[in-house]
Amino acid sequence: MSDLAITILxxxxxxxxxxAAALIQARLGHLSVRELTRVPVWWVAQLLNVGGAALHVVSLGFGPLSLIQPLGxxxxxxxxxxAAVAAKRRVTGLELSGMACTVVGLAGLTMIIATSGRSEALSSGELALLLAVAAGVVAVLGLRGRRHGASTVWEAAAGGLAFAVCSALCQTAVVNFGANGPSFLLWPAxxxxxxxxxxxxxxxxxxxxxxxxxxxxxxxxxxNLANPLSATLIGILFLDEDLGASPIELTLAVLCGVIAALGVTQLARAREADPVALPV
Incomplete structure (x- = not known):
């Protein structure tokens, strides 16, 4: 089996x-984080996230960061x-349209904004710079989302960026492990x-x-939009991955981004629409 096939699987x-983890978390979304720590099923979601993250790290050994992240x-x-099945209702037209636009947009970005070349590990300077910039952006987006009446997508964008940074750091660990073996675990970095x-x-x-x-x-x-876009930028700026796109392809990528943004807007509107219940 090829590395590409393994990566996709x-x-x-x-x-x-x-x-599955997101569905559990969404059903408990009305609770504060402190309250959630006392809910056993929330910890099940976290265990699922940990399991997913472990498989994600394994996948980084078979493909570049900028390919793996968009598949999310x-x-x-x-x-x-x-979520619709759990709520015993049909998926609404807006949800279908929103999913379709988001998936088409992100799929287009994945095919157009591709990177090539072997990923490299972050140097100490690159690591410090990435963490400083990412921490600042995550903090700004997170604080913006905490304002009264603010949209929840600000915190979602911050979370997507934070996940992308985790993936970049894991990519560095995987590359170092492959090059140096277990001894790299003893490095201060x-x-x-x-x-x-x-x-x-x-x-x-x-x-x-x-x-x-x-x-x-x-x-x-x-x-899912912020994560691959952030990962692609990190891959290009810090991990020596090459952007394989012409000016025309970049223009198409912007169009795909607009389509994906339209999908997000439709999904946000779908939340306010009356759900269609399944017949009893």
């Missing part, structure tokens, strides 16, 4: 696991119908990287959990 498995859109395709992964993972978990408080579709779509 792993990404599908990861998407199913993450979709499968989570949206799986989670929104799951490795310890710092592991601590950073834990910090950003916790931040991403909290931010995405808060983003589900008014519904699942739009926040999950934004997270």
């Amino acid at each position: 792993l990404c599908v498995a990861v998407s199913i696991i993450y979709a 859109v499968l989570t949206l395709v799986i989670a929104v119908p799951f 490795t310890v710092f990287t592991i601590l950073a992964i834990g910090t950003f993972a916790i931040a991403a978990t909290v931010l995405t959990q808060r983003s589900y408080r008014n519904g699942l579709g739009a926040p999950l779509a934004v997270t």
Whole structure:
């Protein structure tokens, strides 16, 4: 089996696991994080997230970060119908349209904005710069989302960026492990990287959990949009991955981004529409 086939199979498995976790988190979205820590089923969702993250790390050994992250859109395709079934209702027309636009947009971005070349590990300077910039952006987006009446998509975007940073740090760990073996675990930079992964993972978990408080579709779509876009930028700027796109392809990529944004908007509107109940 080729590395590409293994990567796709792993990404599908990861998407199913993450979709199940997101459904549980969304059903508990009305609770605060402190209240959630006392709900056993919420910890089940976190265990699913950990399992998905472990498979995600494995997939990084078979394909580049900028290919793997966009495949996370499968989570949206799986989670929104799951949420409708759990609520004993049909998927609404707006949800279908929103999913279609988001998936088409992200699929287009995946095919157009492709990177090539072997990923490299972050140097100490690159690691420090990435963490400083990412922490600042995540903080700004997260605080914007905490304002009274603010849209939950701000926190979803912050969570998507935080997840992308985790993936980039995991990519660095995978590359270092392949090049140096277990001895790299003793490096001071490795310890710092592991601590950073834990910090950003916790931040991403909290931010995405808060983003589900008014519904699942739009926040999950934004997270799946922010994650691959951030991962692609990180891959290009920090991991020496090459952007394989001409000016025409970049223009098409912008169009795909607009389509994906339209899908997010429709999913947000779908939350306000009356659901269609299944016949008893």
